[in-house]
Amino acid sequence: MQAVRGMNDILPDAVHWWQKVETTARQVLELYGYREIRTPIVEKLELFARSIGESTDIVEKEMYAFPDRKGQWLALRPEATASVVRAFIEHNLQADPSVRKFYTIGPMFRHERPQKGRYRQFHQIDAEVFGIDDPLLDAEVMAMLCDFLQRIGLKDIGLHVNSLGCSKCRPLFRDDLKAFLQDRASQLCPDCDRRRHVNPLRVFDCKVDRCREALTEAPELGRYLCEACRRHFDKVLHYLSHLHVPYAVDPRMVRGLDYYMRTTFEVITDRLGAQNAVGGGGRYDGLMRDLGGPDLPGIGFAIGMERVILLLQQEESLDFKKPDVFIAILGEKPVTEAFRLAQDLRGQGVAVELAHGGGSLKSQMRRADKLGASYVVIVGEEELAKGRVTVRHMAAKEQTEIALENVVTFLAAHGTSKNT
Numbered sequence: 001m002q003a004v005r006g007m008n009d010i011l012p013d014a015v016h017w018w019q020k021v022e023t024t025a026r027q028v029l030e031l032y033g034y035r036e037i038r039t040p041i042v043e044k045l046e047l048f049a050r051s052i053g054e055s056t057d058i059v060e061k062e063m064y065a066f067p068d069r070k071g072q073w074l075a076l077r078p079e080a081t082a083s084v085v086r087a088f089i090e091h092n093l094q095a096d097p098s099v100r101k102f103y104t105i106g107p108m109f110r111h112e113r114p115q116k117g118r119y120r121q122f123h124q125i126d127a128e129v130f131g132i133d134d135p136l137l138d139a140e141v142m143a144m145l146c147d148f149l150q151r152i153g154l155k156d157i158g159l160h161v162n163s164l165g166c167s168k169c170r171p172l173f174r175d176d177l178k179a180f181l182q183d184r185a186s187q188l189c190p191d192c193d194r195r196r197h198v199n200p201l202r203v204f205d206c207k208v209d210r211c212r213e214a215l216t217e218a219p220e221l222g223r224y225l226c227e228a229c230r231r232h233f234d235k236v237l238h239y240l241s242h243l244h245v246p247y248a249v250d251p252r253m254v255r256g257l258d259y260y261m262r263t264t265f266e267v268i269t270d271r272l273g274a275q276n277a278v279g280g281g282g283r284y285d286g287l288m289r290d291l292g293g294p295d296l297p298g299i300g301f302a303i304g305m306e307r308v309i310l311l312l313q314q315e316e317s318l319d320f321k322k323p324d325v326f327i328a329i330l331g332e333k334p335v336t337e338a339f340r341l342a343q344d345l346r347g348q349g350v351a352v353e354l355a356h357g358g359g360s361l362k363s364q365m366r367r368a369d370k371l372g373a374s375y376v377v378i379v380g381e382e383e384l385a386k387g388r389v390t391v392r393h394m395a396a397k398e399q400t401e402i403a404l405e406n407v408v409t410f411l412a413a414h415g416t417s418k419n420t
């Protein structure tokens with residue numbers, strides 16, 4: 001039996017990367033006042049169709065959607081924003097003004113063609129804020145995203161920003177874009193030829209060369225922004241510059257989900273081939289209202305954890321946690337004493353690997369070496385009878401006999417140094 005295509009096991013040798021990314025994310029998010037929320041992996045299909053948009057690739061082509069045993073259509077979540085908004089409305093979280101910033105970490109599902117950096121089950125760190133339409137927040141959200149990427153050790157990541165306008169100014173752009181696409185209809189791929197009628201902005205997502213060429217002279221959204229959207233965007237850029245967050249305005253960036261308005265952004269790398277977006281997000285004022293909730297603005301982003309980890313692995317190697325102490329046992333009698341010693345050491349925060357199954361001292365030492373233990377405690381029958389054990393420092397290749405009663409104090413002081 002094999003795992004489902006595009007869905008990966010995360011094996012013990014890789015899991016420390018995941019832990020590092022998760023721990024850093026939690027630290028940074030909590031520093032900025034975000035609280036964790038966990039929502040189900042399965043939701044009603046309608047939630048995603050209504051929020052992400054019926055005519056997006058995600059909803060049209062990539063969702064794992066299925067009827068349950070009662071015939072109700074459900075879907076594995078392709079992203080987290082819709083679920084967090086749904087939970088906020090359902091639990092009337094608006095009633096508590098102290099909780100406005102949320103984050104969630106977990107698996108998402110999209111039936112895309114798997115390749116490096118693109119999977120069918122992937123993981124996101126997702127952050128969402130409700131109820132604040134201040135452009136300062138847009139800048140703060142992006143600054144936090146960059147802060148996280150920097151702390152985790154990623155360099156050479158570019159922040160691309162754009163404004164998608166609002167329901168007032170975007171329709172004008174849409175109309176002009178439609179007219180522009182009509183003139184070039186024969187150049188477009190069949191998908192884009194269909195998109196130009198139902199959701200023309202989506203043509204900017206197309207990767208087909210001839211569509212990209214057709215779009216080189218397409219109208220730019222930035223020129224259509226209404227006064228309020230222009231002012232909002234200018235302020236966002238001003239704050240970013242003021243905070244010394246480097247960015248590039250990317251007038252062609254439309255994002256793959258329909259709920260966005262005004263500020264949108266992506267963090268981009270050129271080191272992952274075609275899958276160049278490490279994370280992305282934007283403002284979605286109006287979504288909460290459209291889903292039947294209060295009319296609160298929203299903004300957020302999601303980071304693709306697999307992509308962050310692929311990049312980190314290109315830059316550094318990370319050791320998994322090694323035992324501080326390996327306890328070698330010679331003979332049958334010392335087994336219980338060795339077990340007790342292991343528990344006492346663990347009680348003091350020392351990571352211990354106990355030799356199971358005995359074997360010669362040589363083979364046990366080989367195993368300790370392979371595990372990367374800092375110290376080996378050799379518990380032998382004869383020494384134990386004298387109340388002593390041998391402690392060997394593996395790197396220095398030095399060993400001494402120590403009274404059994406002093407071993408815990410000694411190793412608690414010396415043995416955990418590299419793990420703290």
Ligand code: HAM
Pocket residue numbers: 078079080081110112117118119120121122123124126127128256257277278279280281282299300301302303304305306307
């Ligand atoms: P998204 O751009 O669809 O946005 O996804 C965010 C990130 O998830 C991408 O930049 C990428 O790193 C990662 N990602 C997406 N699809 C895959 C895949 N098939 N395999 C691996 N990684 C993938 C959203 O999902 C929005 N909900 C973000 C957001 C939150 N906007 C506002 N709040």
